[in-house]
Amino acid sequence: xxxxxxxxxxxxxxxxxxxxxxxxxxxxxxxxxxxxxxxxxxxxxxxxxxxxxxxxxxxxxxxxxxxxxxxxxxxxxxxxxxxxxxxxxxxxxxxxxxxxxxxxxxxxxxxxxxxxxxxxxxxxxxxxxxxxxxxxxxxxxxxxxxxxxxxxxxxxxxxxxxxxxxxxxxxxxxxxxxxxxxxxxxxxxxxxxxxxxxxxxxxxxxxxxxxxxxxxxxxxxxxxxxxxxxxxxxxxxxxxxxxxxxxxxxxxxxxxxxxxxxxxxxxxxxxxxxxxxxxxxxxxxxxxxxxxxxxxxxxxxxxxxxxxxxxxxxxxxxxxxxxxxxxxxxxxxxxxxxxxxxxxxxxxxxxxxxxxxxxxx
Numbered sequence: 001x002x003x004x005x006x007x008x009x010x011x012x013x014x015x016x017x018x019x020x021x022x023x024x025x026x027x028x029x030x031x032x033x034x035x036x037x038x039x040x041x042x043x044x045x046x047x048x049x050x051x052x053x054x055x056x057x058x059x060x061x062x063x064x065x066x067x068x069x070x071x072x073x074x075x076x077x078x079x080x081x082x083x084x085x086x087x088x089x090x091x092x093x094x095x096x097x098x099x100x101x102x103x104x105x106x107x108x109x110x111x112x113x114x115x116x117x118x119x120x121x122x123x124x125x126x127x128x129x130x131x132x133x134x135x136x137x138x139x140x141x142x143x144x145x146x147x148x149x150x151x152x153x154x155x156x157x158x159x160x161x162x163x164x165x166x167x168x169x170x171x172x173x174x175x176x177x178x179x180x181x182x183x184x185x186x187x188x189x190x191x192x193x194x195x196x197x198x199x200x201x202x203x204x205x206x207x208x209x210x211x212x213x214x215x216x217x218x219x220x221x222x223x224x225x226x227x228x229x230x231x232x233x234x235x236x237x238x239x240x241x242x243x244x245x246x247x248x249x250x251x252x253x254x255x256x257x258x259x260x261x262x263x264x265x266x267x268x269x270x271x272x273x274x275x276x277x278x279x280x281x282x283x284x285x286x287x288x289x290x291x292x293x294x295x296x297x298x299x300x301x302x303x304x305x306x307x308x309x310x311x312x313x314x315x316x317x318x319x320x321x322x323x324x325x326x327x328x329x330x331x332x333x334x335x336x337x338x339x340x341x342x343x344x345x346x347x348x349x350x351x352x353x354x355x356x357x358x359x360x361x
Contacts, residue, residue: 042108043301045105045112049144053139056180057174058174091193093201096185100183101184113145119311120311121311123206129247131311132246133147133251138217141251141254143208143309147163161204163208165208166207187207198238213228220260223256229336233332248313248342250343251309252351254307259287290304343358
């Protein structure tokens, strides 16, 4: 019996020593610093956003089709019935959830680049506004972060102004993705949707439109500031019809987030991109960014480059029910002049040189 007790005592002593050794080893391992944790959260915030915009709609559609052929077929049937019933909601004010603008994840998203919003003039809540957002870039990071999330302080900088952002109408035909977009305050870039926001929601509305659209994304690359704007006049006509003031804005650094294979005008690949754009509404870009594990690898995450969105001076626009072509041209030229002034006044402050010019096509 004494022998057994002695053996057990030795085993217990050995176990205690092993546990103590393991604890000392664990405590000796360096814990992640606060900076490391913040960097990881920022990366995850950007990752969920990229995956949501690139895959959520397609994956949801494929999942619903798959469920149709399973015992859960009633779920996609009911959801399709709901979409039919709810079809016009995106063009009638949407279904915004203000709490989503205050998500902590958007602060991590902002800090990854980082994104900054700069105010140059006040916007009175007694008017409505159409904010022209330039440039498009690949994924419109600056426009999304500033006009959809509350992370850069838009509501504090412009008290009494409710911002929203327009995107391709086709996005609102994709299941689940449409709910995601509406909850954040995105709307189709259609006359009906913009007209509703400017006429049925009182004053203090600021509708941001990425005017260059898909065509502009084809020319997106670091160091190049080319805008598709010369023949884009529909936003001016909408502003005149509703008496909405025009406000230029420019996101410095937007084109530095990705690298893109740019095909020359007249090449067969460029022709395919143009045809695809006309049929589908968006242009297929061959782009890449950094990878998930290392910034030296290639992937679909944007590079961490600072983005500064400068909101310019509002251009007063009269309300004209049926504006003439001459009147539209006049205010279009005034808008371009205001945008050029905004660019030239701020370019050296945010990463460009005095010799850099804004090219408008």
